Amino acid sequence: MSFHHIVLHELILAIVVVLILVLLLIITVLGYSFYSYRILHNRHSWKQIIEYKIMERVVGSDGNDEQDREFSRHLKEPSFRILFLEILVDSGRKFSGTAKNAINRLFYDFKLEDEAWRKLRQRKAYLVAGGIQELAEMKVEAAIPEIKAKLNDDRTVVYQEAQYAMVTFRGYEGLEFLTHFDKPLSDWQQLRLLSSIHHIPELSDVQAYTWLKSTNDSVVIFTLRLIRKFRLMAFYTAVYELLDHTSTSVRVQAIRTMQAIENSATISQFIACFDQQPIDVQLEILKSMKVARSKESEDFLKEQLWNNAAVSIKIHSAEVLVVLGEGQYLREISQKADTYDELIQIIKHALQEKKC
């Protein structure tokens, strides 16, 4: 009888309450699932409509009023507008020239700009970032001041997107923010920024020199990559000076950059600094020598092959010697009776010798 089970009774009651809650949640989740499915399904058909519309505009066969009205009707649906915007931005990246202009026009024609602005002023980071992306992709110059302000936002997504947008708008000049930037610039962000700078104006030296001296290693590395991309010979000395930078990553990038903007002194500078560098930098030097293919490094490489303790250095030295056409020399060594086994293996590895 129940009175024996007061505690139990209360426990059962609690369980039943939770059970009812769980069942209600199941129903809610199921309902929401089917709702989401419908949205997704709609998206699928909408995507076709939008892509067709963009295609029409790009090809220039657009102009059917009836279709436009149909399209405008869809546009009243918020999720359709969001999708349209997404696809538009995505397509904007794929095209250039007149096609891109045509897509941009679509953006204005269907008043999607407001949507993007609204997003920019939202609180959620991803919405703000989305807004910045759209405005930048559609070249809405009026947004620059507001986007520029977002450079100082605390949220990574937002300031990264603002950086990218500034570079998209203003190219090299958009990199101004680097001068005072104190957070690490991830490799991904660096690659994005680099990929959207297409030329460097003259007289840009002053800023880049400042960046090379930045206390933010990632800014230094980015600048080195920039110099490499545009082969800015004038920076050679400044880059060379970075070989004693505290960060190994900076040194590695400096070596790579020196190689890219090499001059007659480069190989001898590499040789001169080699011994003072950590192994990662040494390996980078050898890789650069491989690209440089300079006979000047031959003796140095032979020295490393014979005397350096590190196997990886030996391997890389041998590989560079092969590139320099010293294959015969290596083969001779490997066939000598007194050559130790490891060296023979290394040489064979470098020669990519076919095993029989």
Place this chain on the structure above:
Amino acid sequence: MLEFSHIVYEIVVWLFLLYSAAVFIIYTWIGLYAYGAVFRYKHKNAFTDYGIIATNPNAPTFSLIAPAYNEGMTIIENVRSLLSLYYHNLEIIIVNDGSKDDSMQKLIAAYELEPSSFFVQGNIETKAIRGIYKSKNPAFKKLIVVDKENGGKADALNVGVNISAGDYIVCIDVDCILEQDAILKLAKPFLEQTDKRVIACGGVIRLANNCNVVNGSVTDVNLPKSWLGRTQALEYIRAFILGRMAWSRASGLILISGAFGAFDRQIVLACGGYDRNTVGEDMELVVRMRRYMEEQKQAYEVVNIPDPLCWTEVPESKEVLRKQRNRWMRGTMETLWKHRKLMFNPKYGRFGMISMPYWFLFEFLGPIVEFTGYIVFVIFFILGIINWPFFFALFALVIASGILYSIYAILVDLVSHQVYTKKRDLSTLIATAVLEPLYFHPIVVKAGVQGVVDYFRKQHGWGEMTRQGFQQKEANESVWTYLGKRLISALQGIGPVMLVFFVLYMLSIAIEWWWYGRRFAQLAEAGAGKYLVGDNLLFAFQVLGCVGIGYLLLQFLSSFWARILLVLSFSAIVVIQFILFLYFGESRNLLGADMFYYSSEEMKQILEASGMLNFTNIALLLVLIVIAWVPLWMANKQTFKKAYVGIACLSLGFGACFISSASILGSASAKDEFVANASRSKWRYFFESNLSDYVEEHPGMLAALYQDDVDPKELDSKFPFLKAEDTKDFLGTYLKKTAKAPNLVILVIEGLGHAYSSENGYIGNFTPFISTLKKQSLYWDNNISSSGRTFSVLPTLTGSLPFAVHGFLEQDTLPDHFNLFNILKHNGFNTGFFYGGHSNFDFMKKFMDYNQIDRLIDQDAFGPPYRKLPEKGGESWGYEDQAVFSKLLEVQKVQENPYFHVLLTLSTHNPFLINNTAHYEQLFDQRIASSELSPTQKKWAIENRTQLVSVLNLDDAMEQFFKECRERPDFANTIFVITGDHAMPEIPLQSKIDRYHVPLLIYSPLLKEAKTFHNFVSHFDVAPSLLAYYRENFALKTPAQVTWIGQGLDKGVSAKGEGIAMMQSKNQLADFVRGNYHLSEGQVYQLDGTLNEDIASDAAKEEMSKRFELFKRKNKLFFTQKRLLPDSVYSNYFGSLKKD
């Protein structure tokens, strides 16, 4: 035994409930947290252009390692699929792990391979490499094929790691189908790292079963055809979309699936690569990498991305599935065991404190707990103790929660990644979620448990090979060897401590016996010493057994804490033994669980008033603690060379647990309760009392276990004590009729037992005044109180009320009920309570507040010239009885309205200190010298001199009181009820009933005649008779329905009624009287005409036990409901009066 099984039952059920609740909470967290993680990722990557790294020379290099064993059938296609991956800086390393088929030949032919010289730079030890092949065709220049001797998947992966040249390695199963952009998406987290180094990254794996695959890529996604496959599809969604995403976001991920994951090559090499001796190499590697990073104190992350990047075939046969899950379980166990040092280790941050314990508690223990649950279910089912409504409710909840979690996972997957986009797939998945718990889940649980069994059966170890890598040498032994070593070292270590404890404990028993010898002469004669030693010897062995086994189990978790606890518990047992026997020596009472029912304030007062809390005693206690602690602590540092002593002590202890002291020693002097108590092990009593008290307090979920033959009809009512008021007016015939209702004064005398207040008592008459009064009163010489302590006298005497759990007044809030105070007050009486001490004691004030009495006089109301009782240890109990009696006379002026007062005296309470001692000692000596007492009585009396002197003082105070009373005009119209609350436990009791045997007098100038009654009555009968008298003679309105336990003084506890129960202390409801039988602690005694008792026949026992059980049930129903009577009965009575 029943109690023990009940505790086991409770523990089992609650453990399961708590575990389920923990699972519920953690999965709720995972669900919510993963949702955030998935959407954060989705939003962040909405417009990501992966193209920027696909062909960028600045992008990092990846080495994809795919081990292959006998994959000849599909390897060409699989490699082609890998070669088409969209990433520039990529090398693809296929490791042929000594395949016995033609895989190598096929590869050589298809990809124009030729053996090539290759210097292997990595230093992880592996099986020999037979050859390294590269393609002559520049189209396949990314491809490296390694042919090696068979060494297992981990070994093959290690070869790949050794050969690889990339910054990152991607390890996959060669039969996996990767999305074209898989490497791009995996690369992004590595490229995005800033302050935290990303050491590993995994992606979502999806099922390729039943999907269309064209040219190495999945073109049409379908759910598998079999339910087994579909369930796994669902399982993968749950695991990857919810579980791993949540843990990734919380930086707690410790598993990157072996089928597809990317790692920082540098860290992998630093850690020594994959462990070849575990079947769970994927998880083990991540754990080792994390451990490495923690120990290097470098910030790091292990990331999971929710993009579906990899497609794999899952087993669709039960057999293969079982093997796979068996392997997973073993892998989990091996990893957890190998890295056990991290578990709950704060040095490893949330990795050690959260991730590892989570895996241990839920991923590893989950299937085991569930399996144990099935076994427990079967056992309970066989025993017939399943509460079905509870079972079904819980079962439904568990199933529904599982379904909810699955459906939620489907939803999150749907709105984030849309792998299964067909409507039919969605509904199939939902159907799968519903069917899974019944069909798939049991298979997985069984396989998991089998994995555990296999793990132990194979004595899995990490022997054979010692590696140089990070943390690879640790735990190079099997679990069994390890456990064996720990056990033996524990047994060696415990020996000295056990011996020292045994010596200390037995020493304390010797001291106990010596102490009693000094104080109680009668003990030596009774031969109680033998029993005392025997009982304690057994107890000491039982302690050795129980504490020892606890220690052995605990030391597997932490040897340090186990030792501390061992020494702590042993020394505590010794110290408490001293306290317990000293308490007994002082109070002649056994200390049990009742000590916990006094508030700390009350406790302090008791201790202070009894003079125990003085400097000497505290200093002695401290010395005792040191004496008990130091030898044990020193012994703790020693170990025996062999484990024999430890084993012997434990075996003795274990054996002792199955022996009861009664079975070998017989029962100690059954008749003389004091001797019996003195010779018991005080510790055993204390322990058993607390244990049974615990059981009592936790009636638990299995009340059905206690079902017996009590007729359930008798408890049909919700209010088992409620009855129509039918008490006859018994007093009316003995009292003169008056026009006005007489005043009522109840004098409750502390500790006034029959033994020393009557010439027939075994100590004799030490209350000369009361004795004279008896001759002028209605006097019951066979009256029984309701408790062995004061706590229940007020509710019993004034309300004939039941006890609830620890006494009626101990309840948090007093339930509505009737008693003399509230009934008389509503009939126009003034009510009051007079006490010389603190009225908070025993919650008396609560009772008075409930009754809204007009005057509450306690020690705060006194002042000079009233005198307090002498202090002991700086504390006095309160005002002497003379003061309390005078106060009543002072406060209660002569008035028109009748009054009702209860007065409780104090002087006869331990430590029996009174003012003017010399005078009463003189009186005492005179009585001893007189011829009134028999020689035996004299002997008893001399032994209890202090107590009896205080009784003489009380008697004198009462004489004075009545003297003054008689001069008052209201005396003529007053009824006095005089009784004791219980007999003094400090005076040895001759029989069990003596504790309750107290005089009852009704004295009044209104009495027509004096009369002595010999029928058995109790305090429960007083209130019903008094009210019946007032109702019948003065038309006082009394309730029509009442909850009296007593039947009135005419019937008393006669066999016509249901009998009455008595509480020995606040936690002991162990006595029951009905007719002339007394049931006490399971033994039935027959009472003769003067309440002497003898053991009764077994025939009476059954009936008595049944009656007592019925009483207890009624009482339990009352205290669980917290209601004694319906609201209507209560409010009707008081309401109607108000209207009047």
